[in-house]
Amino acid sequence: MIVKSYGAAGGKGYFTARNQKEFDDKLKNYSEERFIVQEYVIGVPVYFHFFYSPLTKKVEVMSIDKRYETNVDSLGRIPAQNQKGLNIEPTFEVVANIPMAVRESMLTEAETSQTLIPPKGLFGPFCLETIITSSEEIYIIEISARIVAGTNCFINGSPYTYLNYDEPMSTGRRIAREIKNAIKQNRLKEVLD
């Protein structure tokens, strides 16, 4: 299982445990007051950045990234035999984001994320944080209802925004565009909360 502190703390205050005893032991030295416990799913993390427009009723794929987390993304660089005796605990502090493009069939799956959005639900920029397993099942482990750091890779546009727009489209510009379009159409209330 994986234990996560509450809110957007960039992976700070996360730990893993394989059983009750390990969980109990680690909890003793844990300083966070509020946390959630999730099943640790074995698979690769993928972060999908979307933008849902109440004006067009469309979910746009803005971009996709993976996080680069310390120290967990460096553990694999240490041979198994060298890890012995080091007793390294994985930590998940986000240091950077790496741009990606996903297999096209995954995007069809992503569209089912529309079911996440009831009338006037989650709109504007949001991120589905997923783990994709060997059997290509997509587990959504968190939803960030905001601009995520991963969009920083795509300030000059992404392969996906490039298909939808004739100009470099960052998430920031997309928000500005939405407000501008809403004002033009006298529908500002629909894009504000």
Added chain:
Amino acid sequence: MIVKSYGAAGGKGYFTARNQKEFDDKLKNYSEERFIVQEYVIGVPVYFHFFYSPLTKKVEVMSIDKRYETNVDSLGRIPAQNQKGLNIEPTFEVVANIPMAVRESMLTEAETSQTLIPPKGLFGPFCLETIITSSEEIYIIEISARIVAGTNCFINGSPYTYLNYDEPMSTGRRIAREIKNAIKQNRLKEVLD
């Protein structure tokens, strides 16, 4: 060794075995009828995307990526001691592609790939799928004679196409350009099969 199912299945139906017994055991539950057996080379995977033009007789480096495969690219995030008892089998399903630029000396090696192309051999877009070892030997493990998914990272051009063209050049546009140029030069037959 690594056992691979036939055709472009995105890494589905692959398994590894360290010896005859492991191979025999795993084969019992293997559903693929046709497969190939390859030596498992220890080194990093790199995918070179090329375009060979029969009109200009040049091989162009279009772009370079690495694949992001589940679950194999997540194994390193689990400390060796925690992997114990989990008995995780690596799987190689391609989930996404990550853009890269290679060390320049590697590109010289890549040019020797011209020897792969006999008169009117492999033309248009193709991909050399390689493993690069500690001693910088480049093993070509597969050739894809088509547009590969890794080019999706570069719909708005790559560092390499940017050096060759004054406009964003995707692999799709490059193909269209080739056909256009062939028609202009009345050499359409040379670029079709």
Added chain:
Amino acid sequence: MIVKSYGAAGGKGYFTARNQKEFDDKLKNYSEERFIVQEYVIGVPVYFHFFYSPLTKKVEVMSIDKRYETNVDSLGRIPAQNQKGLNIEPTFEVVANIPMAVRESMLTEAETSQTLIPPKGLFGPFCLETIITSSEEIYIIEISARIVAGTNCFINGSPYTYLNYDEPMSTGRRIAREIKNAIKQNRLKEVLD
């Protein structure tokens, strides 16, 4: 600890050792005459590309990458139990570079790198090669006072240069621009050594 050969050899001639015995044993077969010994810091490698202009007195963040090294970046793809008996030694030969964008709070830290630059010290393009640990400490493990290969990912600009310039700004173009500006301002001596 990690033992590194001298100069820019792209990670060739590096080895790790966990104790005196391992160090002595490996040194016997080591062919480099000059080397340095560093503490092996557990954390993720991040390479910051900067440009310091004596004309504007500003350090610009040009781009950020991580290296892709053989065979060390492939070890994590081999399950711990399969690594047994293979006795794989990690090697650190740089094969490629992968673009990244860092967490914004890291960039503030990066600005303290200005202290590295005394009056007319390190100017033009340079790279700080860092390891970032679980506690978000940034260890500078090397300084490259030159254009590094990681900038090849950003020949058409990076998310960072895009914020500073209205045109695609590579490190090469930035150097040319600096010389041009220096000539215009009759300050060429200040940007040459």
